[in-house]
Amino acid sequence: MTTGRQRYDQDSLLVVATQVFTERGYDGTSMEDLARVAGITKSSIYHHVESKEAILRIGLDRALDALFAVFDEPDASGGRAVERLRYVVRRTVEVLVAELPYVTLLLRVRGNTATEQAALERRRSFDRAVRALFAEAVADGDLRPGLDPALTERLVFGMINSVVEWYRPRSETTVDDLVAAVLAVVDGLRT
């Protein structure tokens, strides 16, 4: 809390807006709600952003960019799919926590607008990439035989995504605890 009245630019406004969208839902938040929380008027908000939907788009892109960046990271897995998979799982959890409000926003999108539909398509693209890793790890014989790669990917990443529903930074559970618990589940699927 700084002394004196808050003054906004697009970035600082995005922080507040994403927070409110995450708490009440995008559709459940009116521009008036947003203005009240931000401590400015609706008009002032429109000075920084084109529309309510534009705020959503910026927030969603931030989450998606961060998630996709994981795939461009080099890792020391030595080419084994199951190790690459563990790396992607670990980093996805870390990104999810680091960008918690934005990833939460992303995971709650329903596809009601073109902006939301575009975000959902990028999400599906991410899932497909992870699914390929599961399939490869099963083919390598590193995950239990008979395990359905697509189904398992949905369950494991559904589990990871569910973290946004309860995890709060500064709680007793550290990110490393979280990563360890998630990897414990994944390792339970190994041969």
Add this chain to the structure above:
Amino acid sequence: MTTGRQRYDQDSLLVVATQVFTERGYDGTSMEDLARVAGITKSSIYHHVESKEAILRIGLDRALDALFAVFDEPDASGGRAVERLRYVVRRTVEVLVAELPYVTLLLRVRGNTATEQAALERRRSFDRAVRALFAEAVADGDLRPGLDPALTERLVFGMINSVVEWYRPRSETTVDDLVAAVLAVVDGLRT
């Protein structure tokens, strides 16, 4: 599709309304949207239900009643917590699929109204009961030592709940496939 015009009572209207709420979100659905999909006017809807929020309440109660009923079911687990836990996991997945639209509605509630807050409180109560089972199973030495019961419960039931995001009856994946895949993950945590 029956011949002739659809005529509604509260139950048949609830089916349509829950479907639309689930697709677009409760806040993202207007009574006009609902009327259009149902093929009747807004006024007609108010003949069957008191308010938009009342529809939500009925749907949420249906999901919560079905989930809590699992705990009242007798099972042949012989008193061992880990077996009781497997039973609850299996039945929760089955109930989730059987009452898919209502459970989906429940899992998307944000707490914006008193109705939603009451539903969230009942959900937390369900989670506490499951968490106790995890704790007991760890204490019995039937789940990996060092495993955090509360954290693991959140991850496992987050995984289960995530099923509403993609599972559709009549798909290739049967309920039994789904239950088997979820139990495979749980069994990976056993000693």
Add this chain to the structure above:
DNA sequence: GTCTATAAATTGATAGAC
């Protein structure tokens, strides 16, 4: 059980002053 008509409030967004 459904309709037309309408009310009262809220919504996303703009004009223009400071």
Add this chain to the structure above:
DNA sequence: GTCTATCAATTTATAGAC
């Protein structure tokens, strides 16, 4: 960068006829 004032459209809900 923020404000007051305002708009047009939409929203939840009601009155009363058939």
